[in-house]
Structures are given as structure tokens and as C-alpha cells.
Amino acid sequence: MIKRVLFFFIILSVGILLFGYNQSTNFKNQGDLLVKQGRVGEAIILYNKARSIFPLRSDVTDNLEAANLILQSDLTYETISDLDFAEVQIAPDLPAIGALQPNEVFVPILMYHHIDVNPKPEDPVWASLFVTSDQLNSQLEYLTAHGYTSITLDELYAALNNKATLPKQPIVLTFDDGYRTFYTNAYPLLKKYNVKATEFVITQVEGAPAYLTWDQILEMDKSGLVRFGAHTRHHPNLPDLSQTSIINEVQGSKSDLEDHLKKEITWFAYPYGGYTNSVVEVVRNAGFKGAVSTIYGAGQSSSKLYIEPRIMVDGRYSLANFIARIQK
Numbered sequence: 001m002i003k004r005v006l007f008f009f010i011i012l013s014v015g016i017l018l019f020g021y022n023q024s025t026n027f028k029n030q031g032d033l034l035v036k037q038g039r040v041g042e043a044i045i046l047y048n049k050a051r052s053i054f055p056l057r058s059d060v061t062d063n064l065e066a067a068n069l070i071l072q073s074d075l076t077y078e079t080i081s082d083l084d085f086a087e088v089q090i091a092p093d094l095p096a097i098g099a100l101q102p103n104e105v106f107v108p109i110l111m112y113h114h115i116d117v118n119p120k121p122e123d124p125v126w127a128s129l130f131v132t133s134d135q136l137n138s139q140l141e142y143l144t145a146h147g148y149t150s151i152t153l154d155e156l157y158a159a160l161n162n163k164a165t166l167p168k169q170p171i172v173l174t175f176d177d178g179y180r181t182f183y184t185n186a187y188p189l190l191k192k193y194n195v196k197a198t199e200f201v202i203t204q205v206e207g208a209p210a211y212l213t214w215d216q217i218l219e220m221d222k223s224g225l226v227r228f229g230a231h232t233r234h235h236p237n238l239p240d241l242s243q244t245s246i247i248n249e250v251q252g253s254k255s256d257l258e259d260h261l262k263k264e265i266t267w268f269a270y271p272y273g274g275y276t277n278s279v280v281e282v283v284r285n286a287g288f289k290g291a292v293s294t295i296y297g298a299g300q301s302s303s304k305l306y307i308e309p310r311i312m313v314d315g316r317y318s319l320a321n322f323i324a325r326i327q328k
């Protein structure tokens with residue numbers, strides 16, 4: 001009799017355990033699906049349910065930890081892609097580019113940041129930094145249809161040093177910060193119109209959700225359409241740093257890129273457009289051919305190779321305004 005009760009009890013326990021394990025697995029599987037859909041917060045709730053039903057599962061605990069990490073890196077992304085981390089150019093509504101100096105050539109170097117729909121349309125700074133895919137498409141369509149030829153910064157360098165001639169209507173496209181939207185939204189359009197561009201990447205954030213991965217960088221580098229430039233390791237305002245830290249940020253970002261791409265990196269962009277004479281000296285000594293600033297203008301010359309001006313493309317401007325900005 002006692003044996004029978006014990007047997008029944010064991011069967012019941014195993015049944016309850018199996019039922020619990022299955023329930024727990026259901027919650028875990030739903031959680032995995034939500035992670036794939038990017039709904040990490042909801043996934044964590046389900047993982048916790050799975051664990052409360054069946055506490056001793058290392059697979060659930062592992063997934064829970066991974067989901068928490070993703071969530072944290074998303075938070076980092078929010079902080080890191082905040083407006084403090086991008087260059088904003090204070091430009092009047094439609095300023096004149098101004099007359100060229102005798103040694104200057106007219107080459108607009110466009111400066112873009114995010115290619116995406118602005119998630120904070122009410123914020124004017126965010127509105128300026130986001131150019132949508134549709135806007136970029138119209139701009140590239142215009143450039144292609146009106147005889148512009150995209151050139152690289154190295155080609156500009158050669159022309160400024162009288163080692164090459166420029167095409168009739170040269171234009172340079174630059175993108176700052178290495179956001180992932182460059183790969184997902186801009187790169188397909190560059191291929192569509194066969195337009196060259198330079199992306200300035202921050203070399204110690206690759207893989208964080210907002211930023212390009214090294215695989216994406218390598219793929220675009222191989223395409224021949226995209227050149228990569230250095231934009232420091234962590235995007236600090238360089239004039240605020242000690243000399244040692246400036247050297248680490250500038251030289252370090254060059255060597256990080258060169259280690260991955262196995263080629264010389266020749267151009268640099270100052271985070272926030274911030275530079276001093278000693279910062280420029282570090283950039284020159286690191287072996288860069290030149291650097292772009294956030295000074296507004298399109299007159300390029302060999303006498304300002306380390307502070308070539310750019311024209312920021314502002315997401316709030318119409319196509320007509322874009323066109324007006326790239327006229328001589």
C-alpha cells in the first residue's frame with residue numbers, strides 16, 4: 001500500500017515537473033521570438049516567467065542575461081546618439097558661400113549624419129541632423145541628372161596639389177559618426193546612383209546598435225564606392241583633452257581603421273568641428289593627408305588642408321534649398 005502511494009506520488013511529481021518544464025519552455029520560446037523582433041523589454045518579462053515556473057534552467061538564465069545586455073546597449077545607444085554626439089553647423093537660412101580666394105577651388109563637401117526618419121521631429125537640432133532616404137534619393141537624383149561628379153577626398157587632395165584635374169562639377173559626400181543607417185539607408189542609394197562617399201567613423205563603438213559593424217564597414221570598403229575616414233575613438237571634443245589623450249584618439253582611430261581595412265586611412269574629421277592649432281598638429285603628425293571641419297563653405301585650398309570647410313545637409317531644407325547651397 002505504502003509502495004503504491006509512493007509510486008503514485010512519484011508519477012505525479014514527474015508529471016508536474018514535465019508540465020512545468022513545458023510551460024517554462026513555451027515562455028522561453030516566446031521570449032526568443034520577441035528578442036528577434038527587437039522587443040527586448042517584453043522578452044525579459046517572459047524569460048522571468050519561464051524562470052519562476054522552472055528556476056533551475058541555465059538556458060533561460062543565459063537568455064535573460066543576454067536580453068538585459070541588449071537592453072543596456074540600447075540605452076547606451078540612446079545616450080550616445082544624442083544630439084551632443086553630432087556636429088551641428090550654425091548656418092543662417094541661406095548664406096552666400098562667399099567669393100573664392102585666389103587659391104581656392106569651388107568644391108562643395110556635403111556633410112550628412114543620420115539617413116532616417118527623425119524620431120524627434122519637435123526638436124530642431126534633431127530635425128537638422130536627420131535626412132530621410134527619400135530626401136537623399138532626390139538629392140542624388142538631382143546631382144546625377146545635372147552633371148555633378150562625386151569625387152573622393154583623396155581626389156580632391158590630388159587636385160589641390162596640382163597632381164590631377166577636377167571634373168567639371170565636382171562634389172564630395174561625407175557622412176559623420178558611422179551610424180548604421182548609413183549602411184541600411186544611404187549605401188543602397190549610393191549604389192543606385194553610383195555616387196562615391198566618405199564615412200567618418202568613431203572606431204570604438206562599432207557593433208553598438210546605432211553604429212555600423214566592422215563587417216558592414218568591410219563590405220562597403222570593398223565596393224569601391226565608400227571610403228572611410230577617422231573620427232576619433234570615442235568622439236570627444238578634442239580641445240578639451242590632454243595632449244596624450246588627443247594623440248590616443250587621433251592616432252588610435254587611424255590605426256583601428258587600418259588594422260581592420262588593411263589600407264592607409266588618409267582623412268580625419270573633428271568631432272563637433274572642435275580643433276585648435278595643437279589638435280591640427282596631432283592630426284598632421286599622425287599621417288593624415290587632410291581633415292574636414294564644420295566651417296561653412298565650399299572654397300577648398302591646399303593652404304587649409306586640415307580644416308577644409310563643408311556644407312551641412314539639413315533635413316528641414318527643401319530640394320530647392322539644397323540646390324541653392326551647392327551653387328557657386
Ligand SMILES: [Zn+2]
Binds near residue numbers: 086177
Ligand atoms: Zn561626429
